[in-house]
Amino acid sequence: MSTAQPVLRIRDLHKKYDRLEVLHGISLDVPRGRVLVVIGPSGCGKSTLLRCINGLEAIESGDIELNGESISSGKTRWNLVRQKIGMVFQSYDLFPHMTVMGNILLGPLKAQGRDRREVTREAEQLLDRVGLLDRKDSYPRQLSGGQKQRVAIVRALCMNPEIMLFDEVTASLDPEMVREVLDVMLGLAERGMTMLIVTHEMAFARAVADKIIFMDQGVIVESAPPNVFFENPVSDRARRFLNIFQFDGVKKEEQPHVES
Amino acid sequence: MDLAFISKYAQLYAQAAKLTVILAAAGIALSLVIGLVCSLIRYYRLPLLKSLARAYIEMSRNTPLMIQLFFLYYGLPRAGLRLESVTCAIIGLAFLGGGYMAEAFRGGLEAVSRVQVEAGLSVGLSRPQLVRYVILPQAFAVAVPAITANTIFLMKETSVFSIIALADLVYVFKDLVREGHSNENNLLLVLFYLIIILPVSLFFAYLERRVRRAGFGA
Ligand SMILES: Nc1ncnc2c1ncn2[C@@H]1O[C@H](COP(=O)(O)OP(=O)(O)O)[C@@H](O)[C@H]1O
Numbered sequence A: 001m002s003t004a005q006p007v008l009r010i011r012d013l014h015k016k017y018d019r020l021e022v023l024h025g026i027s028l029d030v031p032r033g034r035v036l037v038v039i040g041p042s043g044c045g046k047s048t049l050l051r052c053i054n055g056l057e058a059i060e061s062g063d064i065e066l067n068g069e070s071i072s073s074g075k076t077r078w079n080l081v082r083q084k085i086g087m088v089f090q091s092y093d094l095f096p097h098m099t100v101m102g103n104i105l106l107g108p109l110k111a112q113g114r115d116r117r118e119v120t121r122e123a124e125q126l127l128d129r130v131g132l133l134d135r136k137d138s139y140p141r142q143l144s145g146g147q148k149q150r151v152a153i154v155r156a157l158c159m160n161p162e163i164m165l166f167d168e169v170t171a172s173l174d175p176e177m178v179r180e181v182l183d184v185m186l187g188l189a190e191r192g193m194t195m196l197i198v199t200h201e202m203a204f205a206r207a208v209a210d211k212i213i214f215m216d217q218g219v220i221v222e223s224a225p226p227n228v229f230f231e232n233p234v235s236d237r238a239r240r241f242l243n244i245f246q247f248d249g250v251k252k253e254e255q256p257h258v259e260s
Numbered sequence B: 001m002d003l004a005f006i007s008k009y010a011q012l013y014a015q016a017a018k019l020t021v022i023l024a025a026a027g028i029a030l031s032l033v034i035g036l037v038c039s040l041i042r043y044y045r046l047p048l049l050k051s052l053a054r055a056y057i058e059m060s061r062n063t064p065l066m067i068q069l070f071f072l073y074y075g076l077p078r079a080g081l082r083l084e085s086v087t088c089a090i091i092g093l094a095f096l097g098g099g100y101m102a103e104a105f106r107g108g109l110e111a112v113s114r115v116q117v118e119a120g121l122s123v124g125l126s127r128p129q130l131v132r133y134v135i136l137p138q139a140f141a142v143a144v145p146a147i148t149a150n151t152i153f154l155m156k157e158t159s160v161f162s163i164i165a166l167a168d169l170v171y172v173f174k175d176l177v178r179e180g181h182s183n184e185n186n187l188l189l190v191l192f193y194l195i196i197i198l199p200v201s202l203f204f205a206y207l208e209r210r211v212r213r214a215g216f217g218a
């Protein structure tokens, strides 16, 4: 393993909502160019973890570092930090009053103050890569769920972030649209994007991850390379969780096929 | 029908209509600014200011314009502040309208989802940028029907301006009543209110269709 500084480094992160403690001391590193996939039962704190990283939730204690700089010190200028963190949510969150292009350019132009021509060119390249260049003047309501999520990914990418965070971005999609979004994410992994992904798509997790983080009840229960985790989970909790995705054969024998 | 009367006095009415439109436009424009500021103060729950905004909104919405004008025109001079009747009319209308517009904007602001706010923050926008590019356009689209209703309401409220000696439509009307004219005079009054208010209604109907088309609804 390299000793280079990780892009994201979290140490002993604690988070409460009022009196409900949701994260009990999370520590993890995301090295540059690596993909960490976080899985775990619903309500275990995965979304909260991502939201703490880009400052949508305040944390109780612990430390979060982006490229070696603490972003949990209390005087963080979040709008600057968030320009380096690309976030894609589960719900479609494109700005409904802007076209696809308007959505993508907003951050680079207004927040980052970049040159319009340069960003437009970059945006068009990215849209082309996800197969949506011909939809650049469409409004979000004219797109399918899968197309919206691909645009949301491009919107985050166009900020040239250090790391991308994905929170169950295919969970609200119809099954036939899941694949097109996951393919975009696989493409990013191939290009060496640093990513922290929350997903329930186990086959995808296995294919894309350098490391699986299994969380339950606000703690990291297991952290292992995908083949180790999926084939030999150490903890009972991980085994039980993985069983949810297994189906044993229930049909005793092939039923005779009846034509009507 | 006395066409001679109509052609003779239409000119007078037209002048009054012009004054009414100018005062209404200034008062309504100001009320939009006041309403927007108050609604943002309440949206961001700014300490102290939010109580002031709340008190102002209640006061403006629960007192008649006529009383507000009396206060500005007859009350303030006793405290040593003498304002032109034109100034009083604009301030009065803005004071009344600000409260209503604040409520209209508030409805719009509350309709902007948390997800939208977080999406805006996630692309690195600062708070003012978030308000300018994400929150207000969406809030405005939702608020347009309420803003329309308020605007038309405020245009109609201008009909009390004559009590502070402004030569508006009602003022001309009363003048002519005193000279003994009736039917044609009534007709002119109604007609001129229609002439100034109807285009406003039509414009807002158009605006409503436009903002809706620009990305909202199905
Ligand atoms: N804004 C909130 N206020 C209070 N409790 C919350 C809030 N958001 C999440 N929670 C609770 O925190 C826990 C973790 O939620 P979450 O991070 O969304 O889990 P996951 O994404 O793993 O399903 C859950 O018990 C959830 O009910």
Ligand SMILES: [Mg+2]
Pocket: A046, A047, A048, A167, A168
């Ligand atoms: Mg979640």
